[in-house]
Amino acid sequence: MLAYVLRRFAYGGLVVLGVLGVLFVLFFAIATPDDIARRALGEKARQEAIEQWKSNHGYDRPMWPIHAGEFRSDNLLFHHYATMLRFDFGSSDYDGVPIVERMQKGAVPSLTLTLPLFLFEITIAILVALFVAVFRGTYIDRAGLVVSVLVMSVPVVMVIIGAQYMIAKTLAWFPLSGYDRSLELIARFLALPVLVGVISGIGGEVRFLRTVFVEETSRDYVRTARAKGASEMRVMLRHVLRNSLIPVLTRVVLQIPFLFTGALLLESFFGIPGLGSLTVDSINNNDFATLRVIVFIGAILFVVAQIITDLSYALVDPRVRLE
Amino acid sequence: MSRSRFAAAAQAVCLALSCNNSPYTDDVPGEKVIYGVFQDAPRRLDPAEAYDVVAHRLTGLVNDKLLDYHYLKRPFTLIPSLALEVPKAELQPGGGVIYRFRMRRGVGFGEDECFALSGGPGARTREANVHDIAFQIQRLADPRLEVQVRDSFMNIRGFGEFMEALGKRRAAEPAFAALPVKQQYDAIGGMPGVRTPTPYELEIELEQPYPQILYWFALEFTSPVAWEAVQYYDGLEGRDLFKDHVPGTGPFRIAEYDKQAKFVFVQNEHWWGHRASDPVTAPAAFYPSEGEPGDAEAGLLDPKYVGQRLPFVDRIELRRDKESIPGFYKFLQGYYDRSEIIRESFNQVVVNSSVSPEMAAKGVRLSTVVSPSWFYLGFNMEDKTVGDPDGERSRKLRQAMGLAVDRQEWLDIFLNGRGIVAESMIPPGLFGYDEKYKNAHLGPDLARARQLLAEAGYPDGVDPATGKPLKLTFDTYATNTQQTLRDEYFVNSWRKLGLDVELVVTTYNEFQNKIQRLAYQVYFWGWSADYPDPENFLFLRTCAQRRSTNGGPNSTNFCNARFDALFDRMRVRENDAERSAIIGEMLAILETEAPHIELYHQAEFLLVHDWFHNLKQFGMSQPMNKYYDVDPELRARRRTEWNQPTRWPAYALGLALVLGALPALRTFFRERQ
Numbered sequence: 003m004l005a006y007v008l009r010r011f012a013y014g015g016l017v018v019l020g021v022l023g024v025l026f027v028l029f030f031a032i033a034t035p036d037d038i039a040r041r042a043l044g045e046k047a048r049q050e051a052i053e054q055w056k057s058n059h060g061y062d063r064p065m066w067p068i069h070a071g072e073f074r075s076d077n078l079l080f081h082h083y084a085t086m087l088r089f090d091f092g093s094s095d096y097d098g099v100p101i102v103e104r105m106q107k108g109a110v111p112s113l114t115l116t117l118p119l120f121l122f123e124i125t126i127a128i129l130v131a132l133f134v135a136v137f138r139g140t141y142i143d144r145a146g147l148v149v150s151v152l153v154m155s156v157p158v159v160m161v162i163i164g165a166q167y168m169i170a171k172t173l174a175w176f177p178l179s180g181y182d183r184s185l186e187l188i189a190r191f192l193a194l195p196v197l198v199g200v201i202s203g204i205g206g207e208v209r210f211l212r213t214v215f216v217e218e219t220s221r222d223y224v225r226t227a228r229a230k231g232a233s234e235m236r237v238m239l240r241h242v243l244r245n246s247l248i249p250v251l252t253r254v255v256l257q258i259p260f261l262f263t264g265a266l267l268l269e270s271f272f273g274i275p276g277l278g279s280l281t282v283d284s285i286n287n288n289d290f291a292t293l294r295v296i297v298f299i300g301a302i303l304f305v306v307a308q309i310i311t312d313l314s315y316a317l318v319d320p321r322v323r324l325e
Numbered sequence: 326m327s328r329s330r331f332a333a334a335a336q337a338v339c340l341a342l343s344c345n346n347s348p349y350t351d352d353v354p355g356e357k358v359i360y361g362v363f364q365d366a367p368r369r370l371d372p373a374e375a376y377d378v379v380a381h382r383l384t385g386l387v388n389d390k391l392l393d394y395h396y397l398k399r400p401f402t403l404i405p406s407l408a409l410e411v412p413k414a415e416l417q418p419g420g421g422v423i424y425r426f427r428m429r430r431g432v433g434f435g436e437d438e439c440f441a442l443s444g445g446p447g448a449r450t451r452e453a454n455v456h457d458i459a460f461q462i463q464r465l466a467d468p469r470l471e472v473q474v475r476d477s478f479m480n481i482r483g484f485g486e487f488m489e490a491l492g493k494r495r496a497a498e499p500a501f502a503a504l505p506v507k508q509q510y511d512a513i514g515g516m517p518g519v520r521t522p523t524p525y526e527l528e529i530e531l532e533q534p535y536p537q538i539l540y541w542f543a544l545e546f547t548s549p550v551a552w553e554a555v556q557y558y559d560g561l562e563g564r565d566l567f568k569d570h571v572p573g574t575g576p577f578r579i580a581e582y583d584k585q586a587k588f589v590f591v592q593n594e595h596w597w598g599h600r601a602s603d604p605v606t607a608p609a610a611f612y613p614s615e616g617e618p619g620d621a622e623a624g625l626l627d628p629k630y631v632g633q634r635l636p637f638v639d640r641i642e643l644r645r646d647k648e649s650i651p652g653f654y655k656f657l658q659g660y661y662d663r664s665e666i667i668r669e670s671f672n673q674v675v676v677n678s679s680v681s682p683e684m685a686a687k688g689v690r691l692s693t694v695v696s697p698s699w700f701y702l703g704f705n706m707e708d709k710t711v712g713d714p715d716g717e718r719s720r721k722l723r724q725a726m727g728l729a730v731d732r733q734e735w736l737d738i739f740l741n742g743r744g745i746v747a748e749s750m751i752p753p754g755l756f757g758y759d760e761k762y763k764n765a766h767l768g769p770d771l772a773r774a775r776q777l778l779a780e781a782g783y784p785d786g787v788d789p790a791t792g793k794p795l796k797l798t799f800d801t802y803a804t805n806t807q808q809t810l811r812d813e814y815f816v817n818s819w820r821k822l823g824l825d826v827e828l829v830v831t832t833y834n835e836f837q838n839k840i841q842r843l844a845y846q847v848y849f850w851g852w853s854a855d856y857p858d859p860e861n862f863l864f865l866r867t868c869a870q871r872r873s874t875n876g877g878p879n880s881t882n883f884c885n886a887r888f889d890a891l892f893d894r895m896r897v898r899e900n901d902a903e904r905s906a907i908i909g910e911m912l913a914i915l916e917t918e919a920p921h922i923e924l925y926h927q928a929e930f931l932l933v934h935d936w937f938h939n940l941k942q943f944g945m946s947q948p949m950n951k952y953y954d955v956d957p958e959l960r961a962r963r964r965t966e967w968n969q970p971t972r973w974p975a976y977a978l979g980l981a982l983v984l985g986a987l988p989a990l991r992t993f994f995r996e997r998q
Contacts, residue, residue, distance in 0.1 A: 037834040042368075042472060044377065051877050058471065096585075097368045098568060108585065142989045163650060170346055171654045174970040178658070180348035180644060181586055187350050207787040213340050232832065234993070271648050275585030279647065 003316075010312065014305035021301040024317035026082050029290045035061035035078075037049040039289035042095055059095060086298055098288035102288045103111075104280060104292070105299070111181060112276030115268060116190055116261040119199040124254055127204050131211030132238050138216050146208065148289070153205035161202040162271045172192055195272040199265060211255065221245075247318045259303035263296065346968055348660055357638040357955055359937075362661050362782060363645055366584035369568035372545040373464045376473045378853075381545060381946035386590050386641065387435065387599070388548035390572035391426050391458065391527075393609045393708045394857075397616025397625060397941060398950050400755050400900075403543055403858035406609040407432055407453075407574065407597070414536060421482065422534045426527040428455050429607070432549070433595025435578030437570075438555035450595050451794035453574045454524035457549030462519050462556075463510045465546060468492040474855070477541055482518025482530045490647065495847045534897040540856030544947075549574050576951045585668070590641040598951075604632055609636060612952060614938070625941055636951035637939075657687075659964040661888065662937045664953060666930050671741040673930065678742075686933030688963070695745055695928045697752045697854035699862060702730075702799075702815065702922040703881045708846045708872055710797065712882075720783035722795075723919040724766040724848075728774035729818045732767070736925055739811045744925035749912045750862040752926040754944060755899045757859035757908035764916050767923060771821060778822055786823020794825035800845040801828065802836035812849060840880055843873050851927075854945065859908055860896050866920060867892050883920035925944040936960040 029038075038061065039052040047055075058061045064070075064079045085092060091101040134146035153161070170178040176194040218224065219242055227237050263278065269278035277296070284292040329926055347358075367380030375384050395408035403411050409427040416422055434440065436449040444451055462481070465472050466488040490513050495502040501509060519532040531538060548758050551572060578597045581589035598610030612630045620626055630637075635718075647651035649667045656664030666674050674681055680691045704723050706712040711719055732746045740919065748764045751757045768774065776905040778786060788795040799816060803809045809830050819826045826847070831839070839845050854861045864870055868884035870877030891911045898904040933940050936956040943949050 033834055037837065040837050041833065047473055048476065049473055054468060060467070097366070098566065111585075117979075136993070137989050140989060142986070145985070162506050166651055166654060171658065172971070173974060174346045174658075174968045176662075176977075177346050178654050179646055179648075182349075182350055183996070190345070190350075191348075195678075202841040271651060272645050273586070273644070273651065275583070275645070280583065282647070283365070287368075316898065 005106075007309070007313070010309045016302055016307060017305055018298075019130070021298065022083055022086055025078060025294050025297055028067060029294055030078055031084065033288075033290065034065075035059075038095055038290050040289065045276050059094070075259060082294075086294070091295045094284075094289050095291040096287040097283070101292050105277060105295070108275060108277040108280045109262065110267070110276075111183075111274050112263075112269070112278060113261060115187055115195055115199075115274055115276060118192065118262055118267055119196045119203075119265070119268075120257060122196060123200045123203050123207060127207035127211055127241070129297060130204070131208050132213055132243065134208070134212050135215035135219060135242075136238060137236060138212075138219075142210075146212070150208045151203040152208070153201055156202070158202045158267050159271075163266060165194060165198045165201070166271070169197075179271065181272075181274045191272070191274075195268045195274065197270055203325060207253075211246075211250065215242055217240045218246045234290055235319050248315055251318060252311055253313050255307055256304075258310075259300060259307045262303055263300045331745045332872070335581070343414075346658065346970070347964070348655065351546055353913060355957055356640065356641045356959065357957055358642055359950060359953060359955060360640050360661050361641065361643045361663060363588065363643045364647055364649070366645070366654075367536060367578075370571045371470070371568040371573065372548050372573075373461065373467075373470050373472050374568065375545065378946040382948045383588065383590075384545045384548075384571065385946070385948040386950060387571060387575045387576040387579060387593075388433070388545045389575045389609075390543050390545065390548045391428065392543040394543060394943070394945075394947065395608070395613060396943075397613050397620050397948055401754060401945075406543075407549070408542075411539065413811045414534065416534070417530075420533060422531045423649055424529045424531075424538065426455070426529070428458075428525045429597060430525060431600055432574050432597040433593070434549075434551055434567075435553065435572045435593040435595060437551075437572035437578075439551065439553045439572065442553040442557055443581045451551070451553075453549040453551070455521045455527035455549075456524060456548060457551060458527055459515065459519045459521050460507065460510065460552050463487065463515065463552040464506070464550065466516070467490055467506065467789065469495075472546075473545055473979075474541070477538075477855075480531045480533055480535050480538070481516060482532050483516035484518060486619065487513060487516045505552075505556045507556060529653070536897060537856060537858050537860055540858060541572045544856070554884045557975070563959060574836060577641060580640075581653060587643050588641075588643040592636065592639060598635055601634070609635075616941075620941070622806075623941070623949055625939060627938075630939060630954065637954035638950070655813060656932065656934075657967075659960060659967050662934055662960075665740075666932060668741065675741070677929065680932070685931070687967075690933045691934055692931045692934065693928055693940050694939055694944045695753045695926050696944040697755055697857055698927045699747060699752055700751050700752075700849075700851035700924045700927065701747070702726075702924060703848050703850055703878075704920055705843060705845050705848075706884070706920050707843060708958050711846050712794070718781045720918060722778045722783065723922075725774040725781065725822060726819055726824070727764075727766045727779040727919055727922040728768040728770045728777065729822050730767075730815060730922060730924075731769035732924055734769075735814050739807075739814065740925070742928075743930055744928045747923035747925050749923060750865070750915070751859050751908070751912070752854070752862075755854070755857050755862075757905060759909075762912070763938075766919050767917055769818075774822055778824075783820070783824075787823070793822050797824060797826045797846050798825050799828050799847040800839055801830055801837060801848075801849045802833045804833075815849075826948070840872070848880065857945065860892075863895065863908070866915060881920040883918065884940065885914055886916065888914045895961075934960070934963070936963065943956055 035056050036052065039055040040047060043051055043055055060081065063076050063078050063081060067073055067075070067077050067079060069077065075172050093100050094104065095252070109221065134143045165179050168266050169175050177191055180191050182188055182191055224237060224241060227241050263281070266278040266282055268274065269276045270282045280292065281296050283289065283298065363379065365379060367375060367377065367383055369375050370380060371847065372384055374387055375381060389407050391406060391408040392411060395402040395404050405411055406430055407430055407801050412424045412426055414422045422487065423864065429951055432453040434450050434453055438449065440448045440451050448588055461945050464469055464470060464479050465475060466484050468488055469490065485958050491509065494513065497786050501512065520528040520530070529538070554572050558565050558570045561564045572578065574597065576592040576593055576598060578593040579588070581587060582590045600608065601607030601610035604611035604614065612633045612635060615625070616625055628641050646655065650669070653664055653667045655669065662795050675691065680689055704711045709725060736742055736744050736746065743943060748762050748767065778784070782789060783795050786794045799812065801812045805811065812830065816826045816828045833969040840848070852862065852865060864885045865879055866881065866888060867879065869875060870879035871882045871884055872878070874882045874883045886994065895904055895911065898907070929942055929944070931942060936959040938954040939952050986989045
């Protein structure tokens with residue numbers, strides 16, 4: 003198993019290095035340091051200010067190791083890899099604030115939104131999927147299907163704007179947007195985004211989980227359990243749910259990295275100062291330094307989550323061997 | 326979970342379910358607070374580097390300048406602020422000019438711990454004087470800082486030499502470069518053109534006359550900056566950076582600065598205006614008693630406010646709403662005092678240039694102002710088809726293209742009429758703007774356009790060299806289809822003449838690259854004034870600012886000796902009849918040569934609630950919050966009235982779910998039996 007884990011981590015490392023290479027091409031070769039500087043300083047910026055900005059941000063190095071026929075160790079490509087792999091992320095292209103500081107500040111608001119959203123969504127989705135699986139073929143199953151497809155079909159932005167208009171503006175139940183860092187007040191601002199997140203995400207989850215559960219309920223051991231007189235509740239929760247855990251785990255664990263990277267649209271529309279909002283800001287402000295870090299961290303989390311998913315198979319299913 | 330945490334969590338759940346949609350949790354009844362919104366945080370607050378509208382709207386609250394603008398008068402008029410009077414230019418025998426500023430006493434910096442560096446432990450403020458302004462001018466010359474307006478100060482005697490000496494010494498002596506900047510500046514020896522004979526007198530010597538320098542002393546770039554703040558907020562020991570933490574001498578100071586969520590400004594206890602004696606000697610500390618025609622009728626000269634000491638509000642709180650729709654809804658709920666109008670709701674909110682009856686019934690007013698800005702379609706005058714090398718032929722082609730565009734229709738369709746059609750570069754509110762002036766080469770006049778095109782040798786738009794419609798490219802950048810549609814309108818207008826104009830839409834970066842490489846024929850661009858003087862627009866067409874030769878902002882590369890000669894005369898004159906005549910002649914040259922097609926001057930539409938008083942939009946980036954007042958009691962009543970929760974849909978939804986599931990549950994249990 004150790005060899006398997008080491009091998010997976012080695013593959014993961016290669017993926018991360020590849021991501022860094024793609025990031026370099028995207029953010030330095032396609033959008034050159036001159037472009038980045040010009041976007042940062044605005045249309046009125048003179049060339050002298052652009053040069054100063056590049057110098058202040060370390061973008062005045064040659065881009066490639068071979069520059070004008072000479073080898074230059076002080077080049078952007080090496081610098082990019084070296085700083086990223088040392089987790090020395092530097093400061094924002096936009097306003098010079100250290101990126102680590104900004105990410106630390108954004109992580110808590112993101113988690114306060116995404117964690118309850120994730121837990122509510124997965125819990126409700128499992129319960130609803132079990133419920134409709136029990137009543138498969140009935141009007142409840144069909145109603146569940148229709149509602150699931152309906153919420154899957156509506157773009158998230160529409161759900162957000164609709165909920166803000168109906169629930170916050172017209173019905174006046176919750177604040178339209180905003181955030182407060184105190185524990186006492188946080189739920190007041192998070193109630194609506196969590197509700198919207200659950201509504202817009204639950205359709206797909208229910209459809210997927212229902213399929214898994216329905217397939218599982220048709221297996222022999224379920225019939226045996228029922229024949230032995232086990233209650234439907236016991237059959238579904240003890241037998242069906244437990245034996246459906248591998249596909250459920252795959253889906254759930256792979257969502258965990260996105261808890262840290264935040265919810266882009268929800269944070270933007272609800273004014274939650276998290277990492278999703280930071281990502282949108284970085285895109286809008288051409289803050290390529292921050293974007294590079296967000297993508298890099300996201301890639302690492304995703305690779306780690308994939309490895310954890312594989313390892314967790316062995317935990318939930320003794321038949322799985324990691325070799 | 327500890328008991329207190331459990332209590333807090335329980336309280337949070339209760340609050341969440343309490344059906345209260347107020348985004349404010351720390352309202353103090355009766356406190357005069359301006360509630361506003363911001364979409365993006367400024368890049369930096371350092372007055373030397375901050376150069377965008379978002380930043381100036383904040384830095385202007387915190388930093389006072391030697392000069393300021395009269396709140397109500399138009400054209401824009403300078404008044405003394407930290408200075409005792411607006412200085413006159415003193416011409417020197419060698420052609421230079423001296424401005425002598427006398428600064429008032431008792432100007433205090435907003436409280437900040439950085440002042441312990443000079444005042445010892447516990448010191449929280451100190452008096453500002455002209456040394457702080459001289460220090461800031463030295464910062465403008467500091468090559469390490471990304472100062473975008475440096476060119477405007479290069480005329481100060483010794484400014485360029487100071488910059489060069491500082492850069493060279495830093496490069497040569499690393500130990501020197503590591504010293505606090507104040508010590509570095511002192512070691513270089515200052516600038517001969519910035520003199521401080523006493524702590525309250527500042528002499529600025531220019532090598533050549535440049536009357537517009539006074540406008541720069543009404544901008545934050547020249548506000549007093551405490552060396553202690555620059556030295557203290559250096560990012561070391563976990564402290565903020567100076568660019569995010571600026572103690573200033575303005576009427577407000579920063580109490581909370583969370584770039585992702587909110588900014589809070591409170592009154593600066595040490596503001597000089599609190600101790601100013603009267604409106605005559607300190608006009609920037611009192612509400613004005615005169616304005617322009619129409620101000621009295623608009624309630625802007627209410628005796629309740631005239632001559633009263635500023636500011637009227639205790640606090641300014643700006644919340645972040647990155648998306649415009651939630652921000653607008655919160656305005657409608659009464660949680661913001663003012664709001665721009667979102668495009669999606671424009672036609673519901675504004676009817677016939679006035680607020681709709683529904684809005685009026687809620688007490689909402691509409692405030693509009695045309696800002697000192699100018700948008701245009703430019704021609705590359707070095708292009709062989711549309712530019713100068715083709716002489717008369719290309720001139721007529723450009724004129725014809727200008728006559729083909731219906732700018733009013735374009736404004737109405739794509740900007741909801743938020744602007745006025747431009748006849749020249751100079752926007753309303755600036756000296757040189759003539760309301761009656763009509764540019765003869767601007768449309769729509771298709772018949773004349775076709776005639777000019779035929780005279781240019783392109784009858785019906787056909788290029789005789791190819792026998793096909795004349796092919797041109799129109800370069801633009803767009804981030805959405807709306808912008809592309811906006812630009813297609815022009816292409817379609819020119820198509821009516823028979824021209825085959827290809828719209829080349831690229832990314833912003835690619836567009837900028839094309840501009841740098843001069844690889845364009847026609848392009849769309851605009852300019853917003855740094856200060857309200859025609860010079861700040863007309864310089865855009867001088868040879869000295871040509872992008873092709875000098876890298877300046879004159880992207881048309883228009884160069885005309887007569888225009889330049891007139892510009893040099895206009896630039897140094899006071900506002901008088903002769904200056905007006907010179908400007909008229911310059912505009913006539915542009916009208917004939919048509920290096921660009923004038924499009925519009927942008928108008929800003931703002932909705933305001935009836936509890937908000939004294940709003941007169943300024944049009945430029947300087948914030949005027951010290952003149953505003955609010956009625957917190959009326960606002961509280963309105964908020965309560967407009968935000969009563971409606972609970973029955975929740976009960977109905979719950980009931981529907983239960984009733985919907987009942988038959989299934991019944992069947993289920995019956996089967997189990």
